[in-house]
Amino acid sequence: MDLKISVQQEDFSLAQEYERLALGTDAGAVVTFVGKVRDMNLGDNVQGLHLEHYPGMTEKSLTSIAEQAAERWPILRATIIHRIGDLDIGDQIVLVGVSSSHRSASFAASEFIMDYLKTEAPFWKKERTTTDNRWIDSRESDKKSAERWK
Structure with missing residues (x-):
């Protein structure tokens, strides 16, 4: 599996990341997921987010999650990009992309990676609402x- 992991402040280009995932003739399926900053959470108006991480540990965790997915499905290429720092409504937060020969593997691996990223990766998220930060x-x-993956 060809793997790209990045934890970064700057935005990313879905088009550029898709091109990397779709390289060659063996990729019959490319699945991408982009998570964005929403304007509402827990019934409150959200104005933005601040994301922190544990450098070094975070990249190791994301690599492990992708490797676990590759043990389950025949992944050709995978990309995980997660942004940190201050983000505003509508900003892209995360990209998970997977290519494989067939769609079922790409969909399943992408979902697996995202589910584990949400629960296992060492990121801390603080919301800015109209009344406070939490x-x-x-x-x-x-x-x-x-x-469900266990």
């Missing part, structure tokens, strides 16, 4: 989604 924990629904 740290956000993993949701129970995210934990349940990750449980």
Whole structure:
């Protein structure tokens, strides 16, 4: 598996990342997921996010998640990009991209990576709302989604 992992402040280009995932003639399927900053959470108006991470540990964790996916499905290429720092409504936060010979592997691996990223990767998210700032924990629904892969 050809793997790209990046934790970065700058935005990313979905088109450029797609080109890397789709290289060659063996990639019959490319699946991408982009997570964006929403304007609402837990019934409150969100104005933005601040994301922190543990350098070195975060990249190691993302690599491990991608390698676990590659043990389950025949992945050709995978990309995980996660942004950190201050983000505003509508900004891209995360990209998970997977290519394989067939769509079922690409869809399943992409979903697996995202589910584990939400529950296992060492990122800390603080929301800026109209009334205050608050740290956000993993949701129970995210934990349940990750449980299905065990």
